[in-house]
Amino acid sequence: MKKIGLLSVLLFLGWSSFAQKTEIKWLSLEQAITLNKAHPKKILVDVYTNWCYYCKVMDKNTYSNPKIIAYINTNFYPVKFNGEQKENLNFDGKDYKYISSGKRGYHEFAAALLNGKLSYPTTVFFDDKAQVITRLPGYLDAKNYEPVLVFIAENYYTTKNWDVFLKNYKGTF
Incomplete structure (x- = not known):
């Protein structure tokens, strides 16, 4: 009887992990910098706002694509940064804060x-020394993001x- 109970639990755990959707392992900027120092x-x-329509479309269509998810999780430390977040941030020895401006404000780090x-959305790529490589404004579907x-x-x-x-790119996934 114990074997049947154990088998049931193992089957349930296996099924529930199979049923879980794979997602991008989003980190905070602080976590990404810490991990980057070690590895x-x-x-x-991904710089976004809560009200941004195309940010939501990119989350739904691009960042949910299994091949995009796997590639990002393997090759990058992915960070979501709300361009209007209220929390202060220290990056590279400089403090950044939220600036109230009109109906909406903005975060100094997003502006920098x-x-x-x-x-929004804008994707910013950093090299492994945390220096900006490039900024990519706007929505991209999975085919054009790859x-x-x-x-x-x-x-x-x-x-x-x-x-x-x-011009020469054939696609890898």
């Missing part, structure tokens, strides 16, 4: 990351022009 990897920062051009991820993760950006890379 260097590029950092992907986006060079003052607060456009070559960007590969271009950054596999260091093509250091040796190839984006247009040449894209």
Whole structure:
């Protein structure tokens, strides 16, 4: 009888983990920086707001794609950063805070990351030394996001022009 009970529990655990949807393992910026110091990897920062329609569409359509999820989780420390969050942040020895402005405010870190051009969603890529590689404003579906991820993760950006890379890109997943 104990074996049947144990078998039932194991089957339930196996089924529940099978039924769980794989997701991007989003981190805080602090977590990503800490992990990066121990095991260097590029950092992907998704700068979004709660009211941004295309941010939600990108979450639903792009960041839920199983191949995008696997590629990001393998090659990047992914961070979600709300461009209007109220919590203070210290990055690279500098303190950033929320600035109240009109109906909505903005976070100084978002403004710094986006060079003052607060456009959502924007994806910011950092190298493994936490230096900005590039900023990518706007929504991208999975098909158009894939070559960007590969271009950054596999260091093509250091040796190839984006247009040449894209023209020759065949897709890897």
